[in-house]
Amino acid sequence: MPKSQDPMPAYRPWLFALLKNTVRGLLAVLCRVRVQGLENIPATGPVLLCVNHISAVDPPAVGAIVGRHVHFMAKQELFSYLGWLLPSIGAFPVNRDVRDASAVRQALRLLRAGRVVGLFPEGHRQPPGRLGEPRPGSGSLIAHAGGAVVPVAIRGPWRLFGRVDMRFGEPLDLTGSQDPAGDVMRAIARLYYRPDQLRQGLPWAESD
Numbered sequence: 001m002p003k004s005q006d007p008m009p010a011y012r013p014w015l016f017a018l019l020k021n022t023v024r025g026l027l028a029v030l031c032r033v034r035v036q037g038l039e040n041i042p043a044t045g046p047v048l049l050c051v052n053h054i055s056a057v058d059p060p061a062v063g064a065i066v067g068r069h070v071h072f073m074a075k076q077e078l079f080s081y082l083g084w085l086l087p088s089i090g091a092f093p094v095n096r097d098v099r100d101a102s103a104v105r106q107a108l109r110l111l112r113a114g115r116v117v118g119l120f121p122e123g124h125r126q127p128p129g130r131l132g133e134p135r136p137g138s139g140s141l142i143a144h145a146g147g148a149v150v151p152v153a154i155r156g157p158w159r160l161f162g163r164v165d166m167r168f169g170e171p172l173d174l175t176g177s178q179d180p181a182g183d184v185m186r187a188i189a190r191l192y193y194r195p196d197q198l199r200q201g202l203p204w205a206e207s208d
Contacts, residue, residue, distance in 0.1 A: 007109035008071065010087035016069060019089060023064040030160055035065055037168035043068075046111040046147025049168075050184045052131055052192060053120040057158040059091075062118060065166065071110050072118040073103055096123040099137040104144075111147050121181055121188075128157050131189055139181035142174065149174060151184055153191035167191040 027033055041047060049070060051062060059072045074086055076093040086092075094103035107117045119142075123135035142149060148171040155165045169191050174180050 007106065007113050007115070008087070008090050008092070011090045012088040013069070016063075016089045019060070020064050023060045027061060027064060031158065032161070032163040033061070033065070033166060034163065035166045035168075037170075038066070040168045040170050041066060041068065041116070041150055042148050042171070044114065046114055046145065047116040048107075048111065048142065048145040048147060048149045049116060049118045049152050050121055050142065050149060050188065051118060051152040052154055052188050053122050053125050054128070054154055054156050055125060055158045058120070058154055059118065061154075061158075061164075061166070062152065063089075066116065068116045070116045070118045071107075073107065073120070096135055099140070101137075104137055104141045107141055108144060108146075111145055117145075121184055131185060131192060134181035134185055138184075139179070142180040142184055143177070149184065151187035151191060153188050155192055 041049070047068070049062065049066070051058060059070075059074070063070045063072065069090060071090040071092065073094040074091040076095050079086060079093050092103065092106045094100050107119070110117050119138060121134035121138040121142075122132035123138075124132065126132045150171050151169040153165075153167045153169070155167075156162070158164055169187055172184065172187055174183060177183050
């Protein structure tokens with residue numbers, strides 16, 4: 001793609017690589033992260049990673065573990081003091097409390113360019129052991145992603161020398177889905193909860 005049409009013109013691959021290697025090293029020393037299913041992320045082409053949200057650590061951790069570069073939606077408040085950094089590592093702002101059409105358009109531009117986009121459908125961090133409802137606008141992005149939609153479950157909490165499970169599911173077939181965001185959250189639930197928990201009426205834990 002010509003540089004003038006690059007959907008992330010401020011992106012600096014060398015800076016992203018530096019931060020990625022730094023975070024990967026810190027995770028190896030400070031946490032016990034068990035990763036499953038990385039092979040479910042296609043090596044090329046557009047991918048939308050749909051991840052549950054438990055901590056501010058989630059974006060750098062996923063970005064460090066996934067082999068491809070992940071462009072994350074970041075809450076717009078962060079750009080008031082990290083605006084110089086976030087675009088350089090491929091992040092872009094989103095207003096989590098409304099249907100942010102500009103953020104959805106930017107995500108779709110990146111996907112059309114064959115990139116990997118990271119989405120937290122819940123928008124806000126959730127308490128341990130729970131999954132929240134998807135925020136306005138996430139369903140539209142999921143429905144129009146035009147590539148692989150991969151559910152990702154992070155089960156923590158993140159704490160010093162603690163264990164965190166990160167599971168990447170198989171790409172979802174959402175053809176004809178009437179509730180793409182809900183279907184994604186149910187897929188995350190199947191990765192997040194134990195089989196016995198899926199029958200306990202927890203949010204998004206309905207058993208098929």
